[in-house]
Amino acid sequence: MTRRALVIDDDRLSREFLVEALRTSGYHVEEAATGEDGLAHGQRFEPDLVLTDLRLPGVDGIEVLRGLRARHPDLPVIVLTAFGTVERAVEAMRAGAQDFLLKPVSPEQIDVVLSRLTDRSKLVRENRALKASLENAPERRGGIIGHNDRFLDALRLAERVAPTDATVLVRGESGTGKELVAELLHNKSRHADGPFIRVNCAALTESLLTSELFGHEKGAFTGAHQRKEGRFELASGGTIFLDEIGEMPLEVEGRLLRVLETGEFERVGGTRTLKSDARIVAATNRNLEEAIAAGRFREDLFYRLNVVPVELPPLRERLDDIPMLVDHFLRKFSREHGSPAVRVAANALEVLRTSEWPGNVRELANTMERACLVAKGEVVELRDLGVPERRATKEPIARVGVTLEEMERHLILETLQSTGWNRTHAARILGVTARTLSNKLKVWRTRGLVATESQG
Structure with a gap:
């Protein structure tokens, strides 16, 4: 500028x-x-x-x-x-x-x-950017954690395009970590020293969102007692993150399209044309293609935003990440709240690992925070989770998409639970030696696939 x-x-x-x-x-x-x-x-x-x-x-x-x-x-x-x-x-x-x-x-x-x-x-x-980014900012829980193949593919794509100025559209259900990916894009870009400005497009009416994005002049409307810089001005030299872009009113979409095409805009009530070189990252949990077909989203804007789509899988499709996430949240919230909890009972971990999690990682984080607060000792028990039984996955473990190792682990843990964690008895039922059973549990503990202590 x-x-x-x-x-x-x-x-x-x-x-x-x-x-x-x-x-x-x-x-x-x-x-x-x-x-x-x-x-x-x-x-x-x-x-x-x-x-x-x-x-x-x-x-x-x-x-x-x-x-x-x-x-x-x-x-x-x-x-x-x-x-x-x-x-x-x-x-x-x-x-x-x-x-x-x-x-x-x-x-x-x-x-x-x-x-x-x-x-x-x-x-x-x-x-100013820091103050703006803290206004109504959601609490961030943890960093980007996971080793699921689909999840890592999405992160690798984000890292590849981060150094460019390409517009990125991060797609995924609520709670899958879209804002964390937007921050990753910012931190690994040439704009990393500039501000990171977040705007929730669903939280404001058309007129307020227009003023929030582009600013307004003194007297532009009732209550505009002084000139206000918009988020695009504050984000110049940095990154602007447009969260819930699918909820943006159609009337605002035209102004946004112009910024994407030329970098130019005017404040509400102003005549001076301003420019912003902010990198634009958008996110949505909506099916924008359906919204376009229904006339609720501009097709030309979609193509401008969707230069590089990054798709984040829901937690139910990356269940192999749950032990790692559980360990992270257990450490984080135990430290924050002074909880004595340091490990999760095996039966509790199995419920966590097989639940549907419609709220994704955000819901898992909330569940672990509650568990840390109510746990009576060092072990988080099943009763501490507050996860209704109806929330557990009802699909059989032997199904397409589940590996042989996962089926074996599920069968062994179920057998151990049914025998009260008597390894000798469980080994006899499974037709293996107790040593073989102990070795498998040791390997899974090392890989974070079962609780640090298998017994609850």
Whole structure:
């Protein structure tokens, strides 16, 4: 986004020097010779930086400074003068001046000032972005965990495209980890040092979502008491994550399509065209193809968003990840809540491993947090889970898609449970030696496929 600067100085040579120095540094510059003209330019031009002389005919530099800052409190203003006194410098700084320089100003001084401003602007933008990202932010539970083949394929695809600027559409049911993948895309991209801004497209009405995304000018609508930067402005140089994109009102979709195609937009009630170079990542748990057929989602927007689709499988299709996830959540919540629980009873783990989990990883995390809170000792028992029996998977273990190893493990654990974990008795029923049974349990424990202690 091109930076804009305003130079106010009645000394023509000084003014021309400052204008040229700023243009050399990449600024689009306008100039004024009087305080009155400077205030008029500031209102029309909306600069990102102002350099003003202290002594001006008519309205002096201090009045210009106060007038500009009254309209734009965050606007950096540099005051220059050939007649510097400590008192005037203090007055200028109290009025909100970013810096106070004595004339004649050297190119090196200009470079130092611009460098400080760049650092300050970056800090201000990051602070705003952090505040924006914390507003209504959902609690994040754990990182990206799993070794399921389909899940790893999705992560590898995300990692391959992360360094590019390609728009990514993350698809999956609620609770499958779409936001974590969006953060992965951001952290491994060239935008990693910029902000990560999340917008829930389902949480706001059309008018509020438009204002949230693109910002608004003062007086644009009832209640717009001051100008507000939109999320696309805050996300410039970083990543904007559009969650639940399938819930976006059709009226907003056209504006979003323009940003995707050109990077351009206007604030609500504004006429100035702004640009954002934010990387766009969207997510949905909806079938967008069906929404297009029903006229509820724009087909052209879908193709712009779906440049790289990343599909996350539901937890019921990655049951082999459950022991690893259970161990992670057990450690996390025991530490957070001071729970004595350090392991899960084998029968409890088997129920966890064979449940349907319509809420996916988020629901499993909630279940493990509850279990850690109610567990009476070091072992999380079946009664601590609060998982209704009707939630367990009713499909037979011997079915297409289940490996022989999984069927063997299920049969051995069921037999152990039915014998009260008497390994000798269970081995006799299964037709194997007790040593063979113990060795299999040891291997599964090492691989995290059964609880650390098989017995509950």
